[in-house]
Amino acid sequence: MDDYNAPRLAPALEHATHALGLWVERTFRDVGLTQAEAHVLAYLARHPNAAINDLHTSFGHKRSTLTSILDRLEARGWVRRVPHPTSRRLVAVELTEAGRAIGERVSGALQTIEERVRAKVGDTVIGDFLAVIHALEEELQ
Amino acid sequence: MDDYNAPRLAPALEHATHALGLWVERTFRDVGLTQAEAHVLAYLARHPNAAINDLHTSFGHKRSTLTSILDRLEARGWVRRVPHPTSRRLVAVELTEAGRAIGERVSGALQTIEERVRAKVGDTVIGDFLAVIHALEEELQ
DNA sequence: TATTGTTATACTCTATAACTATA
DNA sequence: TATAGTTATAGAGTATAACAATA
Numbered sequence: 026m027d028d029y030n031a032p033r034l035a036p037a038l039e040h041a042t043h044a045l046g047l048w049v050e051r052t053f054r055d056v057g058l059t060q061a062e063a064h065v066l067a068y069l070a071r072h073p074n075a076a077i078n079d080l081h082t083s084f085g086h087k088r089s090t091l092t093s094i095l096d097r098l099e100a101r102g103w104v105r106r107v108p109h110p111t112s113r114r115l116v117a118v119e120l121t122e123a124g125r126a127i128g129e130r131v132s133g134a135l136q137t138i139e140e141r142v143r144a145k146v147g148d149t150v151i152g153d154f155l156a157v158i159h160a161l162e163e164e165l166q
Numbered sequence: 167m168d169d170y171n172a173p174r175l176a177p178a179l180e181h182a183t184h185a186l187g188l189w190v191e192r193t194f195r196d197v198g199l200t201q202a203e204a205h206v207l208a209y210l211a212r213h214p215n216a217a218i219n220d221l222h223t224s225f226g227h228k229r230s231t232l233t234s235i236l237d238r239l240e241a242r243g244w245v246r247r248v249p250h251p252t253s254r255r256l257v258a259v260e261l262t263e264a265g266r267a268i269g270e271r272v273s274g275a276l277q278t279i280e281e282r283v284r285a286k287v288g289d290t291v292i293g294d295f296l297a298v299i300h301a302l303e304e305e306l307q
Numbered sequence: 308t309a310t311t312g313t314t315a316t317a318c319t320c321t322a323t324a325a326c327t328a329t330a
Numbered sequence: 331t332a333t334a335g336t337t338a339t340a341g342a343g344t345a346t347a348a349c350a351a352t353a
Contacts, residue, residue, distance in 0.1 A: 031212055032276035034283065034292070035186060037299045039205060042183040043226050045176060048306040050322085059342060064180060071172055078311060085184050090344050092313055097342080114311050114352040135173035142175065142301045146294070151175070153287070153294035158178045160283045165189040191345085200319060219334060231321050233336055238319085255329040255334050 034161060052134060056127060061094050063131045066103060069120050070128030074107075076115040103127060175302060193275060197268060202235050204272045207244060210261050211269030215248075217256040244268060 046060040053063060068083065069075060077095065081088050095118060098104040103124030109115035120128055143151050187201040194204060209224065210216060218236065222229050236259060239245040244265030250256035261269055284292055 030277060030281075032208065032273060032280055034280050034295070035276050036205065036209075037296055038179065038183050038186060039201075040226060041299045041303055042179050044303050044306045045179060046321090047226070060180075061343065064177065067173065068177075076311090081311090085181055085188070086343090087345060088312060089314085089346080093343075096313095112311090112353080116312065132173060135176050136171060138302070138305045139173055139175050140171075141305050142298060145301045146297055150294040150297055153291040154298035155174070155178055156287055156291055157283060157295035158182045160286045161279070162182055162185050164279045164282050165185045187344090202320070217334085222334085227320090228322060229335060230323080230337085234320075237336095253330080253334090257335065 034157070038161075049131075053127070053131070058127065058131070062098060062103075065094055065098065066120070066124055066128035067131040067135065068128075069104065069118060070125060070132050074110070074117045074119060076109055076112075076117050077106075078115060080118070098124070175298070179302075190272075194268070194272070199268065199272070203239060203244075206235055206239065207261070207265055207269035208272040208276065209269075210245065210259060211266060211273050215251070215258045215260060217250055217258050218247075219256060221259070239265070 049058060049060045049063045058066075064084070065080060068080065072079065077088065077091055080086070080091050084091075086094075095104060095106065099106065102121055105119045105121060107117050107119050109117040190199060190201045190204045199207075205225070206221060209221065213220065218229065218232055221227070221232050225232075227235075236245060236247065240247065243262055246260045246262060248258050248260050250258040
Protein backbone atom coordinates (compact mmCIF):
# COMPACT_ATOMS: atom_id res chain seq x y z
CA MET A 26 0.00 0.00 0.00
CA ASP A 27 1.87 3.11 1.14
CA ASP A 28 -0.44 5.41 -0.78
CA TYR A 29 1.08 8.71 -1.64
CA ASN A 30 -0.89 10.60 0.99
CA ALA A 31 -0.38 8.21 3.89
CA PRO A 32 0.59 9.79 7.21
CA ARG A 33 4.32 10.51 7.22
CA LEU A 34 4.93 13.12 9.88
CA ALA A 35 3.50 11.28 12.86
CA PRO A 36 5.29 7.99 12.14
CA ALA A 37 8.58 9.81 11.55
CA LEU A 38 8.15 11.71 14.81
CA GLU A 39 7.44 8.59 16.80
CA HIS A 40 10.28 6.69 15.24
CA ALA A 41 12.81 9.40 15.97
CA THR A 42 11.61 9.81 19.54
CA HIS A 43 11.88 6.10 20.05
CA ALA A 44 15.40 6.11 18.62
CA LEU A 45 16.26 8.96 20.98
CA GLY A 46 15.01 6.91 23.91
CA LEU A 47 17.13 3.94 22.91
CA TRP A 48 20.12 6.25 22.50
CA VAL A 49 19.63 7.65 26.01
CA GLU A 50 19.47 4.22 27.58
CA ARG A 51 22.51 3.05 25.66
CA THR A 52 24.60 6.17 26.20
CA PHE A 53 23.89 6.52 29.90
CA ARG A 54 23.71 2.85 30.75
CA ASP A 55 26.50 3.36 33.29
CA VAL A 56 24.18 5.41 35.50
CA GLY A 57 20.91 3.78 34.43
CA LEU A 58 19.10 6.73 32.97
CA THR A 59 15.75 6.73 31.23
CA GLN A 60 14.60 9.18 28.62
CA ALA A 61 12.30 11.17 30.90
CA GLU A 62 14.89 11.37 33.65
CA ALA A 63 17.61 12.44 31.22
CA HIS A 64 15.52 15.30 29.90
CA VAL A 65 14.48 16.50 33.33
CA LEU A 66 18.10 16.53 34.51
CA ALA A 67 19.25 18.32 31.36
CA TYR A 68 16.49 20.89 31.80
CA LEU A 69 17.39 21.49 35.43
CA ALA A 70 21.04 21.92 34.54
CA ARG A 71 19.98 24.90 32.44
CA HIS A 72 17.20 26.25 34.64
CA PRO A 73 18.46 26.44 38.25
CA ASN A 74 15.74 26.28 40.87
CA ALA A 75 12.98 25.65 38.39
CA ALA A 76 9.65 25.02 40.09
CA ILE A 77 7.88 21.74 39.48
CA ASN A 78 5.28 23.81 37.72
CA ASP A 79 7.90 25.00 35.24
CA LEU A 80 8.63 21.40 34.37
CA HIS A 81 4.90 20.81 34.08
CA THR A 82 4.40 23.61 31.59
CA SER A 83 7.63 22.98 29.69
CA PHE A 84 7.21 19.26 29.21
CA GLY A 85 3.45 19.04 29.01
CA HIS A 86 3.26 16.23 31.55
CA LYS A 87 0.64 15.99 34.24
CA ARG A 88 1.79 17.17 37.60
CA SER A 89 1.30 13.72 39.05
CA THR A 90 3.60 12.30 36.40
CA LEU A 91 6.30 14.71 37.47
CA THR A 92 5.78 13.70 41.06
CA SER A 93 6.70 10.13 40.07
CA ILE A 94 9.72 11.13 38.03
CA LEU A 95 11.02 13.48 40.71
CA ASP A 96 10.46 10.85 43.40
CA ARG A 97 12.76 8.50 41.54
CA LEU A 98 15.35 11.18 40.86
CA GLU A 99 15.29 12.22 44.50
CA ALA A 100 15.59 8.61 45.69
CA ARG A 101 18.73 8.27 43.58
CA GLY A 102 20.17 11.41 45.08
CA TRP A 103 20.12 13.45 41.89
CA VAL A 104 17.63 16.16 42.85
CA ARG A 105 16.24 17.79 45.98
CA ARG A 106 12.87 19.41 46.50
CA VAL A 107 13.39 22.76 48.23
CA PRO A 108 11.13 25.62 49.28
CA HIS A 109 10.53 28.08 46.50
CA PRO A 110 12.01 31.51 47.21
CA THR A 111 8.90 33.52 46.38
CA SER A 112 5.83 31.34 46.82
CA ARG A 113 4.96 28.81 49.47
CA ARG A 114 2.77 26.78 47.20
CA LEU A 115 5.50 26.26 44.62
CA VAL A 116 8.18 23.63 45.09
CA ALA A 117 11.59 24.30 43.59
CA VAL A 118 13.83 21.50 42.37
CA GLU A 119 17.56 21.63 42.90
CA LEU A 120 20.19 19.40 41.36
CA THR A 121 22.61 17.69 43.71
CA GLU A 122 26.23 17.66 42.64
CA ALA A 123 25.84 14.18 41.19
CA GLY A 124 22.65 15.24 39.45
CA ARG A 125 24.27 18.31 37.98
CA ALA A 126 27.12 16.26 36.57
CA ILE A 127 24.69 13.92 34.84
CA GLY A 128 22.44 16.73 33.64
CA GLU A 129 25.37 18.53 32.06
CA ARG A 130 26.60 15.34 30.54
CA VAL A 131 23.21 14.75 28.92
CA SER A 132 22.92 18.32 27.77
CA GLY A 133 26.43 18.25 26.32
CA ALA A 134 25.89 14.98 24.51
CA LEU A 135 22.68 16.27 22.96
CA GLN A 136 24.43 19.47 21.93
CA THR A 137 27.10 17.48 20.15
CA ILE A 138 24.54 15.46 18.25
CA GLU A 139 22.53 18.52 17.33
CA GLU A 140 25.67 20.29 16.15
CA ARG A 141 26.40 17.42 13.82
CA VAL A 142 22.86 17.45 12.46
CA ARG A 143 23.06 21.18 11.92
CA ALA A 144 26.41 20.84 10.17
CA LYS A 145 24.92 18.25 7.87
CA VAL A 146 21.67 19.99 6.91
CA GLY A 147 22.25 23.69 7.55
CA ASP A 148 20.51 26.33 9.64
CA THR A 149 17.58 26.88 7.31
CA VAL A 150 16.59 23.25 7.40
CA ILE A 151 16.80 23.21 11.18
CA GLY A 152 14.50 26.21 11.24
CA ASP A 153 12.06 24.42 8.96
CA PHE A 154 12.10 21.40 11.23
CA LEU A 155 11.09 23.54 14.18
CA ALA A 156 8.43 25.27 12.08
CA VAL A 157 6.81 21.92 11.28
CA ILE A 158 6.92 20.89 14.91
CA HIS A 159 5.24 24.15 15.80
CA ALA A 160 2.57 23.90 13.12
CA LEU A 161 1.87 20.30 14.03
CA GLU A 162 1.42 21.10 17.70
CA GLU A 163 -1.01 23.83 16.78
CA GLU A 164 -3.09 21.41 14.75
CA LEU A 165 -3.04 18.88 17.56
CA GLN A 166 -4.68 21.25 19.99
CA MET B 167 20.00 30.35 31.19
CA ASP B 168 18.72 29.08 27.88
CA ASP B 169 22.14 29.58 26.30
CA TYR B 170 22.09 29.98 22.59
CA ASN B 171 23.44 26.51 21.93
CA ALA B 172 21.20 24.59 24.33
CA PRO B 173 19.62 21.42 22.93
CA ARG B 174 16.55 22.34 20.89
CA LEU B 175 15.83 19.43 18.59
CA ALA B 176 15.46 16.70 21.18
CA PRO B 177 13.14 18.70 23.48
CA ALA B 178 11.01 19.79 20.51
CA LEU B 179 10.78 16.20 19.33
CA GLU B 180 9.72 14.89 22.72
CA HIS B 181 7.22 17.65 23.23
CA ALA B 182 5.55 17.07 19.90
CA THR B 183 5.42 13.32 20.40
CA HIS B 184 3.88 13.82 23.80
CA ALA B 185 1.32 16.21 22.32
CA LEU B 186 0.55 13.60 19.69
CA GLY B 187 -0.06 11.02 22.40
CA LEU B 188 -2.45 13.30 24.23
CA TRP B 189 -4.24 14.02 20.97
CA VAL B 190 -4.67 10.30 20.30
CA GLU B 191 -6.14 9.64 23.71
CA ARG B 192 -8.46 12.61 23.44
CA THR B 193 -9.56 11.98 19.86
CA PHE B 194 -10.19 8.26 20.28
CA ARG B 195 -11.46 8.32 23.83
CA ASP B 196 -14.69 6.70 22.67
CA VAL B 197 -12.83 3.46 21.91
CA GLY B 198 -10.04 3.85 24.45
CA LEU B 199 -7.00 3.93 22.23
CA THR B 200 -3.39 4.49 23.23
CA GLN B 201 -0.72 5.98 21.04
CA ALA B 202 1.04 2.70 20.33
CA GLU B 203 -2.20 0.92 19.54
CA ALA B 204 -3.37 3.71 17.27
CA HIS B 205 -0.20 3.61 15.21
CA VAL B 206 -0.19 -0.15 14.89
CA LEU B 207 -3.81 -0.15 13.71
CA ALA B 208 -3.13 2.67 11.25
CA TYR B 209 -0.10 0.80 9.93
CA LEU B 210 -2.05 -2.42 9.49
CA ALA B 211 -4.81 -0.58 7.67
CA ARG B 212 -2.21 0.31 5.04
CA HIS B 213 -0.18 -2.89 5.08
CA PRO B 214 -2.54 -5.86 4.88
CA ASN B 215 -1.18 -9.07 6.32
CA ALA B 216 1.98 -7.50 7.61
CA ALA B 217 4.08 -9.93 9.61
CA ILE B 218 4.88 -9.11 13.22
CA ASN B 219 8.43 -8.79 12.04
CA ASP B 220 7.41 -5.97 9.68
CA LEU B 221 6.02 -4.08 12.64
CA HIS B 222 9.24 -4.82 14.51
CA THR B 223 11.44 -3.34 11.80
CA SER B 224 9.11 -0.44 10.98
CA PHE B 225 8.55 0.76 14.51
CA GLY B 226 11.86 -0.15 16.06
CA HIS B 227 10.25 -1.88 19.01
CA LYS B 228 11.48 -5.10 20.52
CA ARG B 229 9.56 -8.15 19.43
CA SER B 230 8.42 -8.78 22.98
CA THR B 231 6.96 -5.28 23.11
CA LEU B 232 4.91 -6.04 20.03
CA THR B 233 3.73 -9.27 21.61
CA SER B 234 2.22 -7.19 24.43
CA ILE B 235 0.63 -4.64 22.16
CA LEU B 236 -0.80 -7.29 19.84
CA ASP B 237 -2.10 -9.30 22.80
CA ARG B 238 -4.15 -6.34 23.90
CA LEU B 239 -5.36 -5.54 20.40
CA GLU B 240 -6.34 -9.17 19.92
CA ALA B 241 -8.14 -9.30 23.28
CA ARG B 242 -10.22 -6.33 22.18
CA GLY B 243 -11.09 -8.02 18.93
CA TRP B 244 -9.25 -5.60 16.69
CA VAL B 245 -6.59 -7.88 15.23
CA ARG B 246 -6.05 -11.59 14.61
CA ARG B 247 -2.78 -13.50 14.40
CA VAL B 248 -2.91 -15.74 11.34
CA PRO B 249 -0.46 -18.10 9.66
CA HIS B 250 1.84 -16.31 7.27
CA PRO B 251 1.31 -17.36 3.66
CA THR B 252 4.96 -18.03 2.84
CA SER B 253 6.85 -18.85 6.02
CA ARG B 254 5.84 -20.95 8.97
CA ARG B 255 8.01 -19.03 11.36
CA LEU B 256 6.41 -15.68 10.55
CA VAL B 257 3.11 -14.63 12.05
CA ALA B 258 0.87 -12.38 10.02
CA VAL B 259 -1.48 -9.89 11.62
CA GLU B 260 -4.92 -9.28 10.20
CA LEU B 261 -7.34 -6.51 11.12
CA THR B 262 -10.84 -7.52 12.10
CA GLU B 263 -13.63 -5.42 10.69
CA ALA B 264 -13.81 -3.38 13.86
CA GLY B 265 -10.03 -2.99 13.84
CA ARG B 266 -9.99 -1.89 10.24
CA ALA B 267 -12.60 0.77 10.93
CA ILE B 268 -10.51 2.17 13.76
CA GLY B 269 -7.25 1.93 11.84
CA GLU B 270 -8.71 3.83 8.92
CA ARG B 271 -10.18 6.39 11.24
CA VAL B 272 -6.76 6.99 12.81
CA SER B 273 -5.04 7.09 9.48
CA GLY B 274 -7.61 9.51 8.09
CA ALA B 275 -7.44 11.81 11.07
CA LEU B 276 -3.66 11.94 10.85
CA GLN B 277 -3.86 12.65 7.13
CA THR B 278 -6.15 15.57 7.78
CA ILE B 279 -3.80 17.04 10.34
CA GLU B 280 -0.78 16.54 8.11
CA GLU B 281 -2.59 18.14 5.19
CA ARG B 282 -3.22 21.20 7.29
CA VAL B 283 0.39 21.38 8.37
CA ARG B 284 1.53 21.03 4.79
CA ALA B 285 -0.87 23.73 3.65
CA LYS B 286 0.51 26.02 6.31
CA VAL B 287 4.24 25.52 5.77
CA GLY B 288 4.62 24.19 2.23
CA ASP B 289 6.17 21.11 0.69
CA THR B 290 9.77 22.23 0.96
CA VAL B 291 9.52 22.74 4.69
CA ILE B 292 7.94 19.33 5.10
CA GLY B 293 10.86 17.84 3.20
CA ASP B 294 13.30 19.65 5.46
CA PHE B 295 11.51 18.30 8.50
CA LEU B 296 11.97 14.76 7.26
CA ALA B 297 15.60 15.48 6.39
CA VAL B 298 16.31 16.55 9.97
CA ILE B 299 14.58 13.48 11.34
CA HIS B 300 16.71 11.37 9.04
CA ALA B 301 19.96 13.09 9.92
CA LEU B 302 19.16 12.92 13.61
CA GLU B 303 18.46 9.22 13.51
CA GLU B 304 21.77 8.67 11.76
CA GLU B 305 23.61 10.51 14.51
CA LEU B 306 21.78 8.55 17.18
CA GLN B 307 23.07 5.24 15.89
C1' DT C 308 -12.31 29.88 43.82
C1' DA C 309 -8.14 28.76 41.25
C1' DT C 310 -3.51 26.98 41.43
C1' DT C 311 0.17 23.78 42.94
C1' DG C 312 1.44 19.57 44.34
C1' DT C 313 0.84 14.75 46.48
C1' DT C 314 -1.28 10.28 47.15
C1' DA C 315 -3.52 6.22 45.61
C1' DT C 316 -4.43 3.48 41.95
C1' DA C 317 -4.30 1.32 37.56
C1' DC C 318 -2.77 0.49 32.93
C1' DT C 319 0.38 0.77 29.24
C1' DC C 320 5.01 0.82 27.50
C1' DT C 321 9.14 -1.17 27.21
C1' DA C 322 12.99 -3.91 28.12
C1' DT C 323 15.89 -8.24 29.31
C1' DA C 324 16.41 -13.10 29.65
C1' DA C 325 15.17 -17.66 28.75
C1' DC C 326 12.67 -20.40 25.83
C1' DT C 327 10.42 -22.79 21.49
C1' DA C 328 9.98 -23.40 16.69
C1' DT C 329 11.47 -22.70 12.16
C1' DA C 330 14.94 -21.73 8.52
C1' DT D 331 23.50 -21.14 13.78
C1' DA D 332 20.36 -17.35 12.87
C1' DT D 333 15.70 -15.64 12.81
C1' DA D 334 10.80 -15.05 14.56
C1' DG D 335 7.99 -15.05 18.22
C1' DT D 336 6.31 -16.00 23.18
C1' DT D 337 6.54 -16.13 28.14
C1' DA D 338 7.86 -14.37 32.50
C1' DT D 339 9.18 -10.62 34.90
C1' DA D 340 10.11 -5.99 36.25
C1' DG D 341 10.47 -1.12 36.20
C1' DA D 342 9.22 3.29 34.12
C1' DG D 343 5.76 6.32 32.07
C1' DT D 344 1.52 8.14 32.33
C1' DA D 345 -3.13 9.10 33.49
C1' DT D 346 -7.44 9.99 36.55
C1' DA D 347 -9.54 11.07 40.85
C1' DA D 348 -9.53 12.65 45.40
C1' DC D 349 -7.17 15.36 48.44
C1' DA D 350 -4.47 19.25 51.07
C1' DA D 351 -2.29 23.57 51.10
C1' DT D 352 -1.69 28.06 49.36
C1' DA D 353 -2.99 32.22 46.74
